[in-house]
Amino acid sequence: LSDETLMQIAKEYMEALGYGKQPYIVFKHNDIAREHIHIVSLRVDSRGQKINDKFEKRRSKQITDALERKFGLIPGSKITHREMGEVSKIDTTKGNIKKQVAETLRSVLKHYKFCSLGELNAILSRYHLAVEEVKTEFRGKKYDGLVYVPTDDKGDKVGTPIHASDIGRGVGYTAVQNRMQKSKQNVKPLIPTVRNKVLQAMRTSPNTEKELRQRLEEQGLRVVIRKNESGRIYAITFIDDKEGIALNGSRLGKGYAANVFNGYFSNPTRNPFLDETLYGNLSARLDQSATVHPSQLNTEESDNLVDELIEDMADGSFLSTGNDDWKEAAWQRKLRRQNKVNLRRRKR
Incomplete structure (x- = not known):
């Protein structure tokens, strides 16, 4: 849309909302996928009276819906999330x-x-x-x-x-x-399903990581494997793009941690996933796949924290860059302190 069209949309929006006689500024933004505008104005008119804001959110939605129809815009309510495959x-x-x-x-x-x-x-x-x-x-x-x-x-x-x-x-x-x-x-409810798919893939005894990827893809999963300089697997993550979940191996259970896969691919002839006393019977019903086995225990938070720490250490050092939220956090704390002081004064 041209700047003139955007200005006309802003003008009609402000007039319909009751801010037509108020001073306002229009900012054009393109920091996200769609170009959009922000409008800044005052809630108090020239006589010092507050602009009516009753049901403002509802009225604003009705106005934007009407403007979308008038200017042939794509209705915001009909915009759905793009498939992740379309993201460049x-x-x-x-x-x-x-x-x-x-x-x-x-x-x-x-x-x-x-x-x-x-x-x-x-x-x-x-x-x-x-x-x-x-x-x-x-x-x-x-x-x-x-x-x-x-x-x-x-x-x-x-x-x-x-x-x-x-x-x-x-x-x-x-x-x-x-x-x-x-x-x-x-x-949590999705972990047993992902675990079952990984177990099914591993029970085909893939000889290489490439074969594992292929077996998992057949079941709608993809895997991201990370290695250190010596070639040791230090992290493994299973991703279901359709469900929109990513799970570290250790989150599926201790029997699915990165070191287990590292040991397996070091010697594929020894496949621990074939041991039903450790991993259970694959033919069992899906809702029974969450049964606790010695090496399938759901990991505690501490286990995952250790895994993440290892990942960070193996993946490289942190960048010595500034914090993105410290100014806002400091400002919020300052406001809270001021409010506490004001409350104490009022009590006296």
Whole structure:
């Protein structure tokens, strides 16, 4: 849309909402997949009276729906998430890398459930992107943040790290942590199904990692295997793109941890997955596949934390970049302290 059309849309929107006589500023944004505008105005009119805001959200939706029809726009309510296969890989030669990263992240974070940064990295690797946690200190206090880095086909970093705060809301440390916490409950019912598929693939005794990938793909799974410089497998993640979940092997059970697969591919003639006393009977019903076996015990949080620590140590050191959320966090704490002081004064 031209700037003139966007201005006309903004004008009609403000008039319909009751802000037609108010001063306002229109900002055009293209930091996400679709170009859009932000409108900033005042809630108090020239006489010092507050603009009516009753049912404002409902009225705003009705107005935008009418404007969509009038200007032939795609209705926001009908926009569905794009299939992940349509999301392009980050291409540093095309420029505007920040916009590419923003589009990829928003699609991934809406579609996938993951419980650790290792699992998120396994998902992002398909799109030539990696995330790293960074730590910084400000006035004696430590803060955590995230940076996103473009990568090549091998997973090596090929671009400058981009702060989450430079990308926009919803991709920072706090947002991703909240996403991981919510995912922990959401993935639990799906773990037995993924575990069963992995077990079924391993009981075909694949001789190579390539064969394992093929067997898993037949069941709708893909696997991301990470190795250190000596070739040892230190992390393995199973991804169901249709369900939108990524699970580290250890999250399926101790019998599916990275070291088990490393041992297997070191000597494929010894296949522990064929032992039914350890892994159960594959012909059993799916709801019985969650039966606790000695090496299939659901891992505790500490197990996964150790796995993630090992992944981080093996994958390289953290980038010494600034925190994306520390300013906001510090500001919020300052406000809370001020509010506490005001409350004490009122009580007196």
